[in-house]
Amino acid sequence: MLALLLLGAIAVAGYLWQATTAWEEHAARWESDAHAYAEEVAVLRSELDGVTAELVAAREQLDTATARITDLADEKAQLGDENVASQQYLDYQRRVSEAAGVVATALGQCTAAQSQLIGYLEDRDSYDPDDLERFASDVEGLCDEANDANTQLQQELAQ
Amino acid sequence: MRSAGWRQAVAATAAGLLLGGCAALPEMPPAVPEDIVPTLAAPSLSAEGSDQLSPDGFDAVQRMAVRIRNVGCDALSTGSGFAVDEHTLITNRHVVADSSALQVSTYDGRDLDVSAASTAALADLAVVRTEDPLPSFPRLADDDPEQGDEVTVVGYPAGGRLTVTAGSVIGTTTDPLHENLGEVLVTDAPVEPGSSGSAALDEAGDVIGVVYAKTTDGRSLLVPQSTLRGMLDDASAFTTLEPC
Numbered sequence: 001m002l003a004l005l006l007l008g009a010i011a012v013a014g015y016l017w018q019a020t021t022a023w024e025e026h027a028a029r030w031e032s033d034a035h036a037y038a039e040e041v042a043v044l045r046s047e048l049d050g051v052t053a054e055l056v057a058a059r060e061q062l063d064t065a066t067a068r069i070t071d072l073a074d075e076k077a078q079l080g081d082e083n084v085a086s087q088q089y090l091d092y093q094r095r096v097s098e099a100a101g102v103v104a105t106a107l108g109q110c111t112a113a114q115s116q117l118i119g120y121l122e123d124r125d126s127y128d129p130d131d132l133e134r135f136a137s138d139v140e141g142l143c144d145e146a147n148d149a150n151t152q153l154q155q156e157l158a159q
Numbered sequence: 160m161r162s163a164g165w166r167q168a169v170a171a172t173a174a175g176l177l178l179g180g181c182a183a184l185p186e187m188p189p190a191v192p193e194d195i196v197p198t199l200a201a202p203s204l205s206a207e208g209s210d211q212l213s214p215d216g217f218d219a220v221q222r223m224a225v226r227i228r229n230v231g232c233d234a235l236s237t238g239s240g241f242a243v244d245e246h247t248l249i250t251n252r253h254v255v256a257d258s259s260a261l262q263v264s265t266y267d268g269r270d271l272d273v274s275a276a277s278t279a280a281l282a283d284l285a286v287v288r289t290e291d292p293l294p295s296f297p298r299l300a301d302d303d304p305e306q307g308d309e310v311t312v313v314g315y316p317a318g319g320r321l322t323v324t325a326g327s328v329i330g331t332t333t334d335p336l337h338e339n340l341g342e343v344l345v346t347d348a349p350v351e352p353g354s355s356g357s358a359a360l361d362e363a364g365d366v367i368g369v370v371y372a373k374t375t376d377g378r379s380l381l382v383p384q385s386t387l388r389g390m391l392d393d394a395s396a397f398t399t400l401e402p403c
Contacts, residue, residue, distance in 0.1 A: 012184065019185050026188035033191065062216040069215075073268030074320035077226055077237075080262065081318065084228065084235050 096156065103153050106146035113139040213295070220323060220364060221266045222295035226315045227254055227287070227356065228262040232403040239314030240287065241358035241366070242296035248287050249387065250356030251371045252278040252338075255285045259402045263287065265294055266321050277397035279390050282382055283338040283371040285356075286397055297358065300365035303383045304328045304344065312348045312370055312379065314357025324349045328367075329378065336372055336380075344368050344381040354379075 117139050120127055213222060225248055229236045238254030240263070248263070255261055255276050263271045272290035279285065304310065308328045316322055326348030334343045350357065350373050357370040359381050368381030390396040 015184060019187055023185070023188050026191060029191040033195070037195070066216045069217075069267050070221075070321050073264065073266065076268045077228070077264055077315075077318070080228065080264075081235060081237065084230050084262075088230075088233070088235060 096153070099149075099153050099156070103146065103149045106142070106149055110139070110143035110146040113142055215267065217266055219295050219297065220311065220313050220360065221321055223293070223297050223358065224266055224313045224315070224321060225271070225293070226264045226318070226321075228264075229255060229258045230260040230262060231257050232259050237315065237318035237353050238355045239353065239357040239370070241313070241356070241369075242293035243299070243366075243391070244296055245292045246274075246289050248289065248293060249358075249369060250285050250287060251283045251369065252285045253283060253371070254356045255287065255400055257403050258400070261287060263289060267294075276400040278400050279396050280398065281340040281396065282386050282390055283336075284369065284382055284387060284390055285400070286391075297360065297364055297366050299384050299388055300361055300363075300367045303385050304361060304367045306330050308367075309362050310346050310348050310367065311360045312346075312350060312354065312357050313360070314350070314354045314370065316349075316351035317353045319353070326379070331383075332380075334380070335374070338371065339382055339386065341386060342383070343371075344383050345374075346379050346381060347377075348379050349377070350379040 117136055120132055120135065124132060213219070223242045225240045225242065227238045227240050227250055229238065234257075236254070238250055240248045240250035240254070242248045255278065258276075261273045261276055263273055265271065269291075271293070273287055274290045275288045277286050306328055309325065310328055311323060311325050313321070313323045316324075326346045329345045329347055331342040332345055334341075344359075344367070346359065348359065350370050352373070354370050355372070358366050359368040359370055359379075361367045366384055366387075368383045369387060370379055371382055372380040374380060
């Protein structure tokens with residue numbers, strides 16, 4: 001009986017020794033894996049920090065680029081406004097010049113007609129008084145129109 | 160006899176202890192796995208705001224806004240507008256009035272050709288159609304905003320650079336300018352001349368109104384989206400704009 005017990009105890013001791021050895025190897029393997037994973041985590045963390053820094057820099061560059069695009073769009077719009085305003089001013093100047101030409105022509109016609117009328121009046125005996133009066137009236141009308149046009153032009157230029 | 164009984168008892172006890180002890184022996188360790196899957200989620204790079212971004216870095220709020228140049232027969236003025244579909248934008252009637260030509264440009268400075276424009280009689284609203292596609296367009300909100308709701312205005316104040324301002328809805332009032340039928344919205348979002356036609360957006364980015372005026376105390380007046388929606392649903396509400 002004691003022999004059986006002794007054999008059992010030896011068997012149990014042998015099993016415990018094997019289990020202890022296996023658990024030691026198991027723990028060593030885990031520790032080794034843990035070290036490897038820790039190193040991998042450290043590398044990945046470093047890479048993540050680098051990528052994050054690059055992302056921050058890229059975002060800052062993107063913000064700068066979009067702000068610059070907005071500024072350029074604004075500058076282009078302002079230049080477009082100035083171009084349109086200049087074109088409108090040129091159109092205005094052209095209309096004023098054309099009007100000034102018309103006024104100058106009308107005033108010249110008025111002056112010429114008045115000179116012609118003076119000539120007729122200096123030799124009034126040679127002309128029918130009714131014709132002279134009608135001509136004088138026409139000259140007055142022509143000069144009134146020329147003066148009105150000149151007044152309008154001066155008012156326009158004064159604005 | 161007593162000795163034999165004692166031995167049997169000891170043997171039975173020893174056998175019991177042996178069997179019981181075997182059950183308490185530690186098991187052999189399992190195999191260490193070759194690959195370990197972490198239970199924690201992997202860290203991710205922040206995607207803050209990326210859902211709103213386009214490939215060129217501008218968000219949808221900026222991309223839908225347009226600058227409108229009204230080339231009049233004797234004058235020049237500017238205003239703002241916003242897209243409601245790929246070829247249609249909304250602005251104010253007074254922004255496009257008395258024009259010989261309308262020139263539309265986008266957030267990134269691109270010029271878009273205008274094909275037609277029409278104005279509403281009962282509200283300070285106008286519709287402008289473009290030949291070229293508009294970059295982005297929001298949706299109209301389902302309901303008008305409530306007092307206190309946040310509002311964002313995007314446009315070109317004073318004809319300057321694209322600007323986004325924020326405020327909140329103060330309430331409603333009858334139109335002091337008598338340009339609009341029904342009530343208009345009052346907000347404290349800052350606007351300037353040139354902001355007319357700007358879209359006013361809610362927190363979700365949906366259009367709640369169209370800026371059309373500024374009060375003497377610095378508040379902004381909006382045509383509410385309900386009025387805009389009603390006008391857009393009624394084809395007869397808009398008449399073609401004839402050049403001056």
